[in-house]
Amino acid sequence: MGSLGAILKHPDDLYPLLKLKMAARHAEKQIPPEPHWGFCYSMLHKVSRSFALVIQQLGTELRDAVCIFYLVLRALDTVEDDTSIPTDVKVPILIAFHRHIYDQDWHFSCGAKDYKVLMDQFHHVSTAFLELGKSYQEAIEDITKRMGAGMAKFICKEVETIDDYDEYCHYVAGLVGLGLSKLFHASELEDLAPDVLSNSMGLFLQKTNIIRDYLEDINEIPKSRMFWPRQIWSKYVDKLEDLKYEENSLKAVRCLNDMVTNALMHVDDCLKYMSALRDPAIFRFCVIPQIMAIGTLALCYNNIEVFRGVVKMRRGLTAKVIYQTKSMADVYGAFFDFSCMLKSKVDMSDPNAEKTLSRLEGIQKACQESGLLNKRKSYINRSKPRYNSALIVLLFVILSIVFSYLSANRPSI
DSSP states (O other): OOOHHHHHHOGGGHHHHHHHHHHHHHHHTTOOSSHHHHHHHHHHHHHOHHHHHHHTTSOHHHHHHHHHHHHHHHHHHHHHHOTTSOHHHHHHHHHHHHHHTTOTTOOOOOSSTHHHHHHHTTHHHHHHHTTSOHHHHHHHHHHHHHHHHHHHHHHSSOOOSHHHHHHHHIIIIIHHHHHHHHHHHHTTSSOOOOHHHHHHHHHHHHHHHHHHTHHHHHTOSSSOOOOSOHHHHTTTOSSGGGGGSGGGHHHHHHHHHHHHHHHGGGHHHHHHHHHTOOOHHHHHHHHHHHHHHHHHHHHHTTOGGGGTSOOOOOHHHHHHHHHHOOSHHHHHHHHHHHHHHHHTTOOTTSTTHHHHHHHHHHHHHHHHHTTOGGGOOOOSOOSOOOSOHHHHHHHHHHHHHHHHHHHHHSOOO
8 A cells, every 4th residue: 555654645545545455455356266267367466456457347258358468468578578588589489479379388488576477377378368259369369460570670670760669669559559449349349449549549658658667678687678769869868878867867857858748649549549438347447547647747747756766656646546537527637637737847948848838738628628627536636635644644544454354354255
């Protein structure tokens, strides 16, 4: 759960945090009894706890397909991410990965911790994949094949231009958007979304991750992983790693702001995609990560801490997004609020200030023209809490004790 200090600053986070904790416990008790499905859902909780919670809300058939789709792509990504694998070994595996998912004997040892377990016991994923409906299998195979080929291409190619950047993000994330749209359509719960909108949903998330993970990627051992396009960072420094040095702080922040401004170009497509969704569970599955992305960009913008450590939304705000987001009014409200937060941080001396403001004003206009802002929930505290700290601590302790008691006495399912 979130730290006590954060809860004292944001007392309205407490209830969503407790709900998130209880939902996580409940989800962990819903592991299917079959060994292969049990492995898949247990692994899903280990490699992406918050994503697992959102998946858990989908109907059984679609939930199984999305779970396997996620694990297959997570395994593919583990191969790509492991910088210790020689290129001549890695590339053929990436290209052939779509065939390996049909082979219940195939596995490849790589990655670390939970990801290594996933790769060592990948036969469980293949076994579950083979039990999915044919339309789900075909969608997963198609996206895995295209993604593997794209990853292989960029093992041997640097991200030089903005076009390269968009192409790389398409392969590793835009295709995920296309694949999910195909799975939603196969379930007969949604119409098939246009590829351009599905692609933007993936690109917006991926670019946010690339921006946030600069320091982790640049410090990767034994070899750094560089995804920021040279066309952007070369305007500020001679080498991408120079951005992490204190003497380049101003240049680093301006480069960062340039990257955030680039990511904002996808928001309009994302709003169009989300507004067309009909199924409530699919809607929440899609919109929660997008709200997290715009919130993360608002935190990262003009923030030197991106080059010093990890910048991410506090856990209480994440919990609030997960449990308060139920309608498009909430989505428009979140994008409007976070774009206002980002706009307040724009420094007019920044070389991209006008472009940044133009894109933010476009987002705000789209949200306002929806006519739903007056029905929104606010995810940002606009005033100081009016609660007594001692009472908050006492309430926190009491609720923690009650929660622990209920968890200990809840019968196993």
